[in-house]
Amino acid sequence: MLKFNYSNNMLECGTDEAGRGCLCGPVTAAAVILPEGFKNSILNDSKQLSEKKRNQLRPYIEEHALAFSVAHVFPDKIDEINILNASILAMHKAIEKLKTTPEFIIVDGNRFKQFLNIPHQTIIKGDSKYLSIAAASILAKTYRDDYMEALDASFPMYNWKKNKGYPTKEHRNAIKKYGITEYHRKTFRLLPEQLKLKL
Numbered sequence: 001m002l003k004f005n006y007s008n009n010m011l012e013c014g015t016d017e018a019g020r021g022c023l024c025g026p027v028t029a030a031a032v033i034l035p036e037g038f039k040n041s042i043l044n045d046s047k048q049l050s051e052k053k054r055n056q057l058r059p060y061i062e063e064h065a066l067a068f069s070v071a072h073v074f075p076d077k078i079d080e081i082n083i084l085n086a087s088i089l090a091m092h093k094a095i096e097k098l099k100t101t102p103e104f105i106i107v108d109g110n111r112f113k114q115f116l117n118i119p120h121q122t123i124i125k126g127d128s129k130y131l132s133i134a135a136a137s138i139l140a141k142t143y144r145d146d147y148m149e150a151l152d153a154s155f156p157m158y159n160w161k162k163n164k165g166y167p168t169k170e171h172r173n174a175i176k177k178y179g180i181t182e183y184h185r186k187t188f189r190l191l192p193e194q195l196k197l198k199l
Helices: 051-064 077-079 083-097 130-150 169-179
Strands: 012-018 027-033 067-071 102-110 120-123
Touching: 012 083, 012 130, 027 083, 027 130, 051 130, 067 083, 067 130, 077 083, 102 130
Parallel strands: 012 102, 102 120
Antiparallel strands: 012 027, 027 067
C-alpha cells in the first residue's frame, strides 16, 4: 500500500523523471500535489504498470491532483550538463510550473539539489512507496512516450514508437545503419565499442 505523504501536515509535492537511460529524446519530469484522502487501487510505480494502465491513470491523476506539471530537458542540454544534472533540472522546471507552491518536496531516487528554500527528501524507490511520486512517474513516462511517438513519424527507421529511445538492439542497429539524428544524445555511448560511430 502506497503512503499518502512523508511530511505529515505539509502541502507536499512528489517528483520523478523518465528517460534517463535513453539514447535520444528528452529527459522528462513531472511534479504532482495530491489532495488529502486521495486513493487509487491501481496507482503504482509506472515501471510496474502496463502502458494501457498508465494511459488510463494519467487523466485520473490530472483530474484529481491539486496541481501537476510536466517539463522536458532536451538532448543539447543533457549533453551540456550531463544526465544527472538534466534530470534534476527537469524536476526543478516541473516544480516551478506548479500552480500551487509546495511546502515540501519528495523525490524519487537519491540525488536532488535544493529548490528555492523548500525542504525536500530523496527516497530510493519512492515511486513504489508514495502516491505523489508514483503519480509523477506516470505523468513523466506517458508524456515522454507521447513525445517519442510523435517524433517517430519523422524517423520511423528507429522505431521510437515502440522502443521510446531506449537502447534496444533494434535501436542500436538502426543507429549503426542510418547514423544519428539531432535528437540523439551525443555524450551517450550510442553503440558498443566495437561499433563506434564517427560523430
